[in-house]
Amino acid sequence: MMHGQFGPPPRPARKRWAIALVIAGAVLGAALASAAVFFGYQAHAARDTGRENTIKVVGSMTLTSSKGWDISGGKCTGSGGYSDIHQGTSVVLKTSSGKVIGVTQLEGGTVSGTGCAFIWVMDKVPDGDAFYTVEVGHRGALSYPRADLTGVLSATLGN
Structure with missing residues (x-):
């Protein structure tokens, strides 16, 4: 074709x-x-x-005044001038610059020696600051160096 x-x-x-x-x-x-x-x-x-690297932070708040806590139902709780310290009281963790990086609450109080101790735990807290502050309720902030965060952050209130 x-x-x-x-x-x-x-x-x-x-x-x-x-x-x-x-x-x-x-x-x-x-x-x-x-x-x-x-x-x-x-x-x-x-x-x-x-x-971010994170860490678990554990702390305690112990009422040491003999007139600052009561026992009820096997648990202790703040009383009188310490009545704001009880199960459910807020715990705030901040960086040295004031940024809130963790919030939790006090667990139920237990009698410990001559005081009433409350434990608190924060998981997955951003790591990396040199100093941190912890405030329980309205009681004012306490400052801790980073190295202390590997143990239990202990605070006392009372005599």
Whole structure:
């Protein structure tokens, strides 16, 4: 079969547009997939490097005044001028710059020697400051060096 002296007849314009559209779609799809993988990896890497080291901080508040606590139902609680010290009293932990990094509550009081002791625990506290402050209720902040956070932070209130 003969097509003329210059080769096969030209393709219809419609087919050329369809082929160009398919190629452009494939290129665009590959570019979008590559971008999704790249940005997904970047977000994952940012999450991994942004993780802070955390520590568990444990503390106690002991009422030492013999007239500052009562026993009821096997538990002790603050009384008189110390009635604000009881199970549920807030404990706030801050960095040396004043940023709050942990909040918890006193657990139920137990008789300990000649006092009434309350324990508190904070999990996953961001680590990295040289000094931290702890405030139990409205009793004022106590400052502790970072090294002390590996043990029990003990505070007393009373005589």
